[in-house]
Amino acid sequence: MTQRKSDRKQQRQLENNEFERFDKGHFNFNRFEPLTPRQDSLFKAIKMNPMVVAIGPAGTAKSYTAAAAAISLLNSGQVDGIILTRNPVPTGYTTGLKPGTTEEKMAPWLAPILDNLRQACTSPDGNSGFFTYLLKNKKIEFQELETMKGANFKNKFVILEEGQEASLEQLKNISTRCVDGSWLYIDGDVAQGNSRLKNGQDFATFITSIRSMNKKLDAGTVTMSEEDAEDWGSMRVPVIEFDKNDCVRGGHCRWMLEMFETEGL
Template sequence: MARKQQQKVPALNRNRRQQVQAENDPRFRQDEPRPIHPKRNTAPLIAQTAKQKQYIAAIQNFDVTFGLGPAGTGKSYVATMIAADMLDRGEVDRIIITRPAVESQEEFGFLPGELADKYEPYLAPIKEILYERLGKGATDYFVKSGRIEAIPLAFMRGRTFRDAFVIFDEAQNATPGQMKLFLTRIGDNCKVVIDGDAAQSDIPNSGLVDAANRVSHIPCVRVITFDRSDVVRSGFVSEVLAAYASD
């Protein structure tokens, strides 16, 4: 019996099939780098400086904590780690994050996408810390379900914070009026951290220190002030701050 002649695959089709297989193989997709997220950090939060220890204790024991001082002292990092832990343990229903959108002067209309897309650049630094503490999957789930919410400062009016951990990041770029607006949103069972560096304000009339001074006498409020000796980001940052201290 004559053997059935094997049908030849045209070279063009064979090459195209190999190309498609390569495109679908993640080992060969060098044109689309995969995002790298840190492994989830579940270790207990340990203060790296005496002032950080005071800051952690203040957040845990007071309703409203101001963290004032230079960059690299862990103000945002510590607050976000504690917020993530409280959300994970069910001690708060959600995390609310806000910061002034100074670069766009609180005007989001000219930026592409929906409001969440427009505000994404301002949420990104906090989101990286949430990824570290909760993991990317859990963080994305909480964001989609509304349990982690980013609210532009311009959209605060009429809101009330309840059963939430609220982080007001980069508050040195808020005016006195915006600080008053934010502080009057705080409702029951709410933990609030307001952080910023008055020396790095991008506006002429920052309301951060003014607000801290006005409400520091209230029993549920604690103000923690960091200085250059509390910088933990790197020795280089300490040197940079020292170099600019004379200005």
């Protein structure tokens, strides 16, 4: 049904009034309530560390937890924007090149995390106006991995979705883009593969290397100056690992995860 001109005008006015409230910092969204201990650990780790990695199977709310943490940091003024990215590697066959702007091309790939951000922004009465406000004011942006070389992300919360679909070169690049005052979150499932990637073990290698570095720093076997020790030497990159028992997507998803593991798929 075609909307009447008067209705469209009223809708625009309501949106403008809502945006004015958001401009003044009057945000009203549901606070994050973890459903599992690991969700709680991930949320707290993100708030306390400039880089966090979460790994584990589908349905464990890794993305939603990160979305909630990102909105919380944005609301508190600790970051002034959220950047979303993902390596657009199709699973199986592709429908071909997608026309349009970067946002239009990346939208299908980033739809899941966008939906999680929308949920994280939703008010207790079900209004998602805050999410619309953030998108329209470029507080949530898309960026292609291939364009990140040389970039410096200051005061941003950067989210890389589906890390297992990124090459080691891409993982090296994005993990060195953030400066002090920024956050980087990477999630993925080391058990998932993609036949289009040359080396399906890059993400697993990346995770293993992070854990190894954390252990070496804990053991004091990394040579560094006193200044380095006070700066980056005190940092660790938490790796929060979820498993099938953390699945909150429902019985069907949990059943499939059990089947994949039991059958060795």
